[in-house]
Amino acid sequence: MTIRTGTGTHARMEDSVLSQLSDDSLLEYIADLSQSQSQLDAADYTREQYFREKSARQQQQDRALQEENKQNGVPQIFGGCAVYINGYTKPGRLQLHETLVRHGGKFIHYLSSKRKATHIVATNMPLKKRKEFANYKVVTPEWIVESVKAGKLLPWQSFAHAWDDKQPKIAVTNCNDPNFLNNFFQNSRLHHLSNWKSNLRQNVLQLNDSFRVPKKKDSLTVFHIDFDCFFASVAALDFPNLDIDSDPIVVCHGTHNSDISSCNYAARKYGIKNGMWVSDAKGFLPQGVTLNCLPYNFEKIEAKSAEFYSILRKNDFIKFDEILPISIDESICVKISQSSETPNLRDICQNLRNEIYKSTNCTVSIGCSDTLIMSRLNLKRAKPKSSFILFHKDVDDTFLSNVKLSDIPGVGSSTISKINALNNQEPILENVLQLKKVINANKSFIGSMTATVGNKLTKKILLSLDGKDDDESLKMIYEPINFFERKSLSIDINWGIRFNSIHEVDAFIDICTKYLVEKLNELKKKTSQINLKLLKRAPNAPIEPEKYLGCGKCDSMNRNSKLGIPSNEFGFLTTEIKHNYRCVSCPPNELRGISIQFIKLVDVPSTKDDISKRFINFETFQNLPNDVKPGFVNELKKRKIQIKEPKVNKYQESFLNEIPTQLRNEIKKDLIINEKIKNSEIDRIYAKQVQRQNSLMNSKNHLLGNSNESIFESIKFQNETSFKKICSKIIAWVDFTVKDNGPHPKDLELFENYLDKLSDSNRVPLILRISKLISNELNLKSLKYSNENGFQIWEQQLIKTIIPKLMKNKHTFQTVRKLDLEFDL
DNA sequence: CGAGGCGCCCAG
């Protein structure tokens, strides 16, 4: 349909008004008019053009209103802002429109590509719209209301919706996407918790100067400070319409089988708990009550936490001797008691709580006492929005009756059910006082507890009944440096893991290893042991579990490598891990979770030590991360420190010159190690080979292709025995043909086919091993046979055929497994 | 009997 309108329908501004427009407004007006005119010139109008024209007309009205207000001295705080209002808002559209225009803003009636809005105001928005507006500044209506109240333009970020990221949020849920890990971590609360925690612990180690570590004889006041339902409180700040005290609020990603990471106390009133699935939580609510599911706002959480810790470090009420991080939202603060003064703990707690609320808009609770365990139990008692102080000598039955078993640190669901089982489930122990009574009534109960839940934990529970600490817990206070030092480094991905091929698994292992190695380098550590833990779909579990992309019910399987020489080299480590994957029987499509652990971390020796020796070993230098090598080369030259080049013999030299540089260095390094091993074992190896040679004397020269059952046919993936057998045959073959006329062409052809198969199935490390075996073998024979035809054929074969196959799949092959050479075939 | 591997458990 087309709408025809005559000319002159536009409400033109009076000339007198025109002269009062600012330059910008004038130009805009001219542009508007010009556009309308060009539409008029067209013969027909589309519906869209009609609306555009209508919009232009409305804008002229807006401009008139704006000028009027400007003349009356209304501050034009929204100058330069072009705002589009999406959907239903509170306050309503009309009101926002008027407020905006009066204060100098431009109201966008109609959102087209030609008229870009600078801001979009919305109270709520479906996901589809969110994606559409991902590149806009999407704010709540409060941005307008509050800015007018403040008399100035407030930063839109303060009113940004939680979903409004700088970069558009594109869901990456395919684990083969190179960005999957990044995206997953960005959205994983558990990853954030772990990551924040280790960062905080790292900070403690660096800031330890500002601490005053107590002595055992000191008497202490311990403050356990913790935000109330932190994630939920922070999330609610983005939704001013919600009341954190009365509306049930949870923080989660989804709507059904999504974990609730945090729920406020209004939600807990109905029995909702952290960790529940949303669908279950909804079932707890009576009819008519809705659950407010809010998105995570990790950035804001970090910001609030920083303010929190900053107040703990510096405030007007107390100077703590230790500020020990428990997590992003929780800290244990220790004050060494001075006999000269008796601080008013109640006031200190109250003041701290007020100060933190003033700064963060979130409430904390505080438990305070003279022992760790009591400060923790008091914290539980204080929650929410309160503080509680009770010293350990004042613990009585009334207090214990308010302490749940799960309140004791180290006691979780498994321990509780074990204890209840010991008590024959009758009655289920509701609180710690009941446990105490059971123990008092039955002297043998302690013995059975020790046998069931362990010695240490039993003692810890008994101590906590008296409000006293066990030694293990006190380490945090008395030996903080030791306590907070990192002893291992790992990555666990048990969500979204769905692979089809070993190549995909390899690529993912690369990404995980890269992540770990980066952290390793930040820590200036190397690892001396790698553990690979896999989750494999349990045989009876469905292919797709209830939870979207979850791991479901799984069996776990492990394999570890002790490295001999600690390493921080990406290539070496990733190859090792890929090798380990091949050693456990988990087909890629059954894989549901991957965990890689670097344990037994050791310090990277500082360069100072090397400099004092005026030279460094080639190996040492090679172990440096590649990106720092060039810098070090210059630095070393300046200081006239030499890199000890490894000795290579003539044969090795020519072999090495044929291969690309990166690879050459790796192999060179490898040769050094080989040399060492060889020197000690060379006699034994020679003896073995003579023996083997003798046993083969009766075979024909044509060794491999003389029957239908070539040895290469029998290779089964992950069947190591078989690979070893093949290696041993190859060695014998080389050994037997290195003199005289060399290997039979048909054998070579079969051999090459086999290598291609390995290459195609991404088993490059195996090719590497074979090539090293051959290289080694030739090396051993070079003195005796280097002029023989056979030797030279083999040498050609190695350099022209085998090495290129290695390079074909370079991405899986960065370096070699150094110490895994098997001379004992 | 100590060292170390493995697996469970727990916390945020």
Next chain:
DNA sequence: CATCGCTGGGCGCCTCG
């Protein structure tokens, strides 16, 4: 639409030398 089930450490049992 879903959904983002991490990660470091303690403890106890077992095995090995």
